[in-house]
Amino acid sequence: xxxxxxxxxxxxxxxxxxxxxxxxxxxxxxxxxxxxxxxxxxxxxxxxxxxxxxxxxxxxxxxxxxxxxxxxxxxxxxxxxxxxxxxxxxxxxxxxxxxxxxxxxxxxxxxxxxxxxxxxxxxxxxxxxxxxxxxxxxxxxxxxxxxxxxxxxxxxxxxxxxxxxxxxxxxxxxxxxxxxxxxxxxxxxxxxxx
Amino acid sequence: xxxxxxxxxxxxxxxxxxxxxxxxxxxxxxxxxxxxxxxxxxxxxxxxxxxxxxxxxxxxxxxxxxxxxxxxxxxxxxxxxxxxxxxxxxxxxxxxxxxxxxxxxxxxxxxxxxxxxxxxxxxxxxxxxxxxxxxxxxxxxxxxxxxxxxxxxxxxxxxxxxxxxxxxxxxxxx
Numbered sequence: 001x002x003x004x005x006x007x008x009x010x011x012x013x014x015x016x017x018x019x020x021x022x023x024x025x026x027x028x029x030x031x032x033x034x035x036x037x038x039x040x041x042x043x044x045x046x047x048x049x050x051x052x053x054x055x056x057x058x059x060x061x062x063x064x065x066x067x068x069x070x071x072x073x074x075x076x077x078x079x080x081x082x083x084x085x086x087x088x089x090x091x092x093x094x095x096x097x098x099x100x101x102x103x104x105x106x107x108x109x110x111x112x113x114x115x116x117x118x119x120x121x122x123x124x125x126x127x128x129x130x131x132x133x134x135x136x137x138x139x140x141x142x143x144x145x146x147x148x149x150x151x152x153x154x155x156x157x158x159x160x161x162x163x164x165x166x167x168x169x170x171x172x173x174x175x176x177x178x179x180x181x182x183x184x185x186x187x188x189x190x191x192x193x194x
Numbered sequence: 195x196x197x198x199x200x201x202x203x204x205x206x207x208x209x210x211x212x213x214x215x216x217x218x219x220x221x222x223x224x225x226x227x228x229x230x231x232x233x234x235x236x237x238x239x240x241x242x243x244x245x246x247x248x249x250x251x252x253x254x255x256x257x258x259x260x261x262x263x264x265x266x267x268x269x270x271x272x273x274x275x276x277x278x279x280x281x282x283x284x285x286x287x288x289x290x291x292x293x294x295x296x297x298x299x300x301x302x303x304x305x306x307x308x309x310x311x312x313x314x315x316x317x318x319x320x321x322x323x324x325x326x327x328x329x330x331x332x333x334x335x336x337x338x339x340x341x342x343x344x345x346x347x348x349x350x351x352x353x354x355x356x357x358x359x360x361x362x363x364x365x366x367x368x
Binding site (some may be wrong): 034185 | 205206209210213215240241243244245248249250252254258259262263265266267269270271273
């Protein structure tokens with residue numbers, strides 16, 4: 001008889017076990033998706049604690065409604081949908097977000113700004129901070145559907161088909177949202193490119 | 195400095211090309227266009243510079259993930275415990291019991307009202323008053339019947355008058 005260790009089981013098998021009441025199976029799904037879930041939430045909130053709370057809330061909601069989940073769909077698409085909706089709700093409640101660069105982000109932005117010719121470290125840090133603030137504001141100014149499509153494609157690397165499933169829309173619509181988001185970002189961040 | 199304007203028809207394809215979301219044929223088509231179009235090549239360079247800058251590389255420490263998993267296990271445990279009492283409740287709200295219960299309630303109400311009507315009356319009123327109560331609505335209609343009788347009499351008199359005039363006219367003719 002073939003016996004698989006739970007960690008080796010696929011999502012569908014873990015979901016089926018969790019639907020039969022095995023909480024440990026769901027905990028394995030949490031372990032599998034917690035980092036991705038957290039990063040998506042962080043992209044929307046830009047706050048470590050809020051991202052943790054939102055992603056955990058998404059797991060809890062998925063667990064509560066798991067019996068209603070249809071195994072013909074993929075678990076992570078269904079779960080991402082719950083998470084993205086929670087993040088959008090959060091954004092509606094909170095409004096605009098204060099974009100403060102974290103240390104590693106400032107460094108990353110500084111690397112990007114090397115082309116501007118900044119050499120001294122304090123100048124570079126200030127410039128990196130400024131770039132990051134502009135990037136944040138430009139992202140924040142995008143309509144929610146464009147921002148969702150952009151974050152899921154650009155930050156999370158989901159395919160157009162996966163994004164269409166998460167957003168419950170047509171692939172053509174996702175492409176249109178992505179197109180508008182990129183064009184708007186390029187326009188708003190023109191000075192960063194110079 | 196104003197940036198070069200990208201060919202409008204190619205803008206969407208170039209974005210999909212950047213993300214690798216186009217077919218091999220489309221990819222070849224875009225590459226052929228790029229060879230002869232400096233503005234579209236510049237647009238693609240902009241995307242390659244700008245879009246990676248927008249990605250937030252948030253990497254919390256290992257301790258964060260350990261605490262995350264611990265909290266999650268605790269919350270899941272609480273959901274299961276607190277979920278025990280209400281888990282059966284949604285089943286009660288399935289589509290079929292609600293109309294069935296409403297129908298049963300209406301039937302019960304109808305039966306109760308039908309059978310209790312006579313019972314309450316016989317319990318509270320003496321038989322002579324009960325007869326009075328039945329006659330009362332008829333008495334209220336008495337005025338109406340009287341008016342009807344009066345109208346009938348008027349018709350009868352008019353008919354007699356008409357007959358009289360006709361016979362007098364016939365006599366005169368003869």
